[in-house]
Amino acid sequence: MTEPRRKRGAERTNNRGPAAIPQLPLRRVRNPYPPMALLSDDQIEAIHEASLHILENFGIELMSSRALALFEKAGAKVDHATQTVWLDRGLVDQALKTIRPTYTLTPRNPERKIHLGGDTINFTLVAGPPNVHDMERGRRAGNLRDYSDLVRLAQHFNCIHLIGNQVCAPVELPANSRHLDTYFANLTLTDKAFHVSAIGRGRALDxxxxxAISRGLTLDELARDPGVTTVISVNSPRRYDEFMSDGLMAMAEHGQSVAVTPFTLMGAMSPVTLAGALAQQNAEALFGVVLTQLVRPGAPVMYGAFTSNVDMRSGAPAFGTPENTKANIASGQLARRYNLPYRTTPGSASNAADAQGAYETMMALWGAVLGHGNLVYHAAGWQEGGLTASFEKFIIDVELIQHMMEFLKPIEVNEGELALDALGRVPTGGHFFGAQHTLERYSTAFYQPLLSNWHNFEAWREAGGLDATARATRVWKKALEEYVEPAMDASVREEMEAYVAKRKEEIGAGEP
Structure with a gap:
């Protein structure tokens, strides 16, 4: 791991003056409003019954001999030749009795602990794109330098609660060991929880x-107080590949969080109808939930949803559509049906950090919030349908997230807020600019944006006439200047460096 370009916290001073980027303080974000219900109770039960029919009669392909043996031992019907499992409702019901409706992830900084389940909502950095983009350098292959800067941005902004899996793939590094470099970046450049890769047992365990090393814990201690999570992407329709299955089992075995997430694009990997796609999604998600509980009863698991549609003219994925938004809300109803924490996603198919990218993301984000998502994955920086991590889109999304966080703050109604004294003192036809009530609150009364520009046209033009995307470039560059690397004990860093070196040697020798 090369020396970070940013100075570490002990070497930085006076970095937050009056001109620092305005942002909301670190806080646990709660959704105090009732969840929206697009589906009636009868409709939810119809989808539930349809998903059980899929599990009992159509089956799920499971490409892992160990997982097949677990299901067979539990009483499921298993065909080893076709690697198919038929799961009866009794096994589903039994597994749902041991799940945890809420749990926490504790990173190396316990002040950054995140709560999953209940009314808490968390937002994550984009994960997985092979490319990266900004307005000054253009679109390029993912690399460790950009990866590290995106992670620094995630650390800098309080509204990002969790680091996703490989913000952009550092393709210049060996594919079988680059996860070690990204984990090291996550743990040294941030002190937040992060998502590990579950492409096989080895990556998950690393x-x-x-x-565990960063927190000074044994694996048994970490199992009792988990610190990492992963997403198990189902190869829809109805297939769990060997790597995902083994990664799921490794995480569950060690008491770490798993979000089982079918990728059900209506018209391609699932039926073209929303009800059919939800039934398939539900069956695939329940299957993974059951597997986690067969490995370790009580293992932390989330209900993941990623249902959207394709453009039927081209077959290209579409995100932030009305159908995607409805699926985000309805999936929340299904997660609550099983008393599971809920992972969802806002997204956009736009190829640029433009108006399309913003309105599609906000559309899907509303679905995530109204559906009471607990983990909003890919919340900042997602572009081009997930193929690119964008620096400008990251800043635009942070603005959207902070708007949503302020929206979720309940309205206060009390003597001070009702402002009857001010109303009585300001004459008819007057104004409240100079009222004492206003002067006492003017600096904190309203949300202060980090990106929006509210100047009149002449003032805006005189300042350069920059649109939101151009202003976003300035913001991310300034955020990197303000970034402070969180302190880490030198002995802990050395232990992690030694672990990475040892594992790279083992992987190079052919070990998993």
């Missing part, structure tokens, strides 16, 4: 062990 993330678990490195988090």
């Amino acid at each position: 993330g678990v062990r490195m988090m």
Whole structure:
């Protein structure tokens, strides 16, 4: 791991003057409003019954001999030749009795602990794109330098609660060991919880062990107080590949969080109808939930949803559509049906950090919030349908997230807020600018944006006439200047460096 370009916290001073980027303080974000219900109770039960029919009669392909053996031992019907499992409702019901409706993830900084389940909502950095983009350098292959800067931005902004899996893939590094470099970046450049790769048992365990090292814990201690999570992407329709299955089992075995997430694009990987796609999604998600509980009863698991549609003219994925938004809300109803924490996603298919990118993301974000998502994945920086991590889109999304956080703050109604004294003192036809009530509150009364420009046209033009995307470039560059690397004990860093070196040697020798 090369020396970070930013100075570490002990070497930085006076970085937050009056001109620092305005942002909301670190806080646990709660959704105090009732969840929206697009589906009636009868409709939810119809989808539930349809998903059980899929599990009992159509089956799920499971490409892992160990997982097949677990299901067979539990009483499921298993065909080893076709690697198919038929799961009866009794096994589903039994597994749902041991799940945890809420749990926490504790990173190396316990002040950054995140709560999953209930009314808490968390937002994450984009994860997985092979490309990266900004307005000054253009679109390029993912690399460790950009990866590190995106992670620094995630650390800098309080509204990002969790680091996703490989913000952009550092393709210049060996594919079989680059996860070690990204884990090291996550743990040294931030002190937040992060997502580990579950492409096989080895990658998952490396993330678990490195988090344990950063916290000075044994694996048994970490199992009792988990610190990392992963997403198990189902190969829809109805297939769990070997790597995902083994990664799921490794995480569950070590008591770490798993979000089982079918990728159900209506018209391609699932039926073209929303009800049919939800039934398939639900069956695939329940199957993974059951597997986590067969491995370790009580293992932390989330209900993941990623249902959207394709453009039927081209077959290209579409996100932030009305159908996607409805799926985000309805999936929340299904998650609550099983008393599971809920992972969802806002997204956009736009190829640029433009108006389309913003309105599609906000549309899907509303679905995530109204559906009471607990983990809003890919919340900042997602562009081009997930193929690119964008610096400008990251800033635009942070603005959207902070707007949503302020919207979620309940309205206060009390003597001071009702302002009867001010109303009585300001004459008819007067104004409230100079009222004492206003003067006492003017600096904190309203949300202060980090990106929006509210100047009149002449003032805006005189300042350069920059649109939101151009202003976003300035913001991310300034945020990197303000970034402070969180302190880490030198002995802990050395232990992690030694672990990374040892694992790279083992992987190079052909070990998993």
